[in-house]
Amino acid sequence: MSAYYDLYQTPDPLGENRNEPRLHARILPRGTISADKFRELVAKATGFSPAILDGTLQAVTDELYSWLSEGWTVEVGELGYFSVSLKCDRQVTDKKEIRSPSVHFQNVNLRLGSKFRNRFNTMELERKASPYVSRSLMGEEERKEKLLLHLDKYGCITRVDYESITGLVKHRAVSDLNRYLAEGMIRKYGSGKTVVYLKP
Numbered sequence: 004m005s006a007y008y009d010l011y012q013t014p015d016p017l018g019e020n021r022n023e024p025r026l027h028a029r030i031l032p033r034g035t036i037s038a039d040k041f042r043e044l045v046a047k048a049t050g051f052s053p054a055i056l057d058g059t060l061q062a063v064t065d066e067l068y069s070w071l072s073e074g075w076t077v078e079v080g081e082l083g084y085f086s087v088s089l090k091c092d093r094q095v096t097d098k099k100e101i102r103s104p105s106v107h108f109q110n111v112n113l114r115l116g117s118k119f120r121n122r123f124n125t126m127e128l129e130r131k132a133s134p135y136v137s138r139s140l141m142g143e144e145e146r147k148e149k150l151l152l153h154l155d156k157y158g159c160i161t162r163v164d165y166e167s168i169t170g171l172v173k174h175r176a177v178s179d180l181n182r183y184l185a186e187g188m189i190r191k192y193g194s195g196k197t198v199v200y201l202k203p
Contacts, residue, residue, distance in 0.1 A: 005129035007031040031131060071111065083116035141169055146179060147188070154189070159199040 010026040036044075042060075046053050067085060070077050076086040090109040141149070146169045153160050153168055166176045180200060183189045189200045 005127040007033070007131040008128055009131060078116070081116050081119040082113070083119060084114045086112050086114070088112055143179075146171075147183070150183070150189070154200075154202050159192070159201050161199055165200075 008028050008030050011029055042053050042056050045051070045056055049056075051059075063079070067077055067079065071085060071087050074087070076084050078084050088109045088111075089106055092105040092107070149168045150160065150165065153164065162173070162176055162180060165171070165180060166173065169176065169179075171179065180189070184191060184200075187203055190203045192199050192201055
């Protein structure tokens, strides 16, 4: 079975406003497999009882915590190496400015083992448009111009029409239209699925 991905516009931290924005790929999650479901799947795959799996996993978790909390890096099978990262309460430039009580646990990091990582080299990928991310690269002024041109030509516009001419997804289109209503740029007529937007 393929994993789905989509392409997203990469933010430009330097504000160079490139004519051709850079894109990056990101996985579209199919959902989340719960701990109970994962245990059930492993039990079916291995023949071990759920009780044995629960006990083994708890033992691994407890032992992992014990060694990590003492500052060790722990290798767990093919998964890789677990280690602890820390944080300071505030930024400092001199070691003398901070003391132990101001240093705290931040996270547990996992550096994948090469054997486990290499398994993913053969994963099948299929592009699928995310239903939650706008495909539009238009700025707000350009979207306003498109809206006004449509109103001049047809007299009214629906939310679906606005999505079509701007490339926005539903929640982004609704946000735009509500903002234009508040600004007095358009007015709303009708209710529910029969709403249309007109010039004031």
